[in-house]
Amino acid sequence: MSDSELNKLKGKFLGQIKETEAKIPVLVVIRNGGTGRGDTLSGCELIAPCMDFWVALQLRTARASGWRDELAAHLEASRFCYPTDVVDSKAGKDEINRMQNDHELKFDKRPHNRRVQYWKKMSVKYPFSFEYEELLNDWLQVKVSDS
Structure with a gap:
């Protein structure tokens, strides 16, 4: 099965976005270096308490990252990563x-x-x-x- 066929099937079975009365707490953390250009740590983080969100985001090509990815991003951006790099605390x-x-x-x-x-x-x-x-x-x- 090709990628285009798989994407068509995903789009067919995901359905439309619906508005409901149910409220789910979501925290969006936007990171911008303030330099006007994108760097390694620029972007946003979505923190949500639900596996369904994670699956939906993965199907829509969002990238999930963990602690190892966070450390690597800080290393590439030449910035300290708390608490690993702050040894005095x-x-x-x-x-x-x-x-x-x-x-x-x-x-x-x-x-x-x-x-x-x-x-x-x-x-x-x-x-x-x-x-x-x-x-x-x-x-x-x-x-x-x-x-």
Whole structure:
């Protein structure tokens, strides 16, 4: 079956839009960078509490995205993504702890002979966490000793 035939069938069975008394709460978040040109994060998000909306939007070529897509869009736009990129906040620390636990669980599930030996082979002291305070202390000590 060709795409055009499939689209004709979809159009035939979807029916017309009807106006009813039923009210469904919908939140539309419009993102515009304010630059006058479209960038990676420009567009709108539709937040609705219903699977029927999702199916209808997918049939009309809307694109569903999740957290991974959100992180990739922020990375491409060179913007921070809260809370992942804001490590000084409590939410950022919680997110880092969650990611650390996920990576440790994934590492522990591997057989011992298949695990990467981070310290022995690569001299990586903290493979699953970001020790920012220790890194800052090291940098400050180097700066003080240089001056």
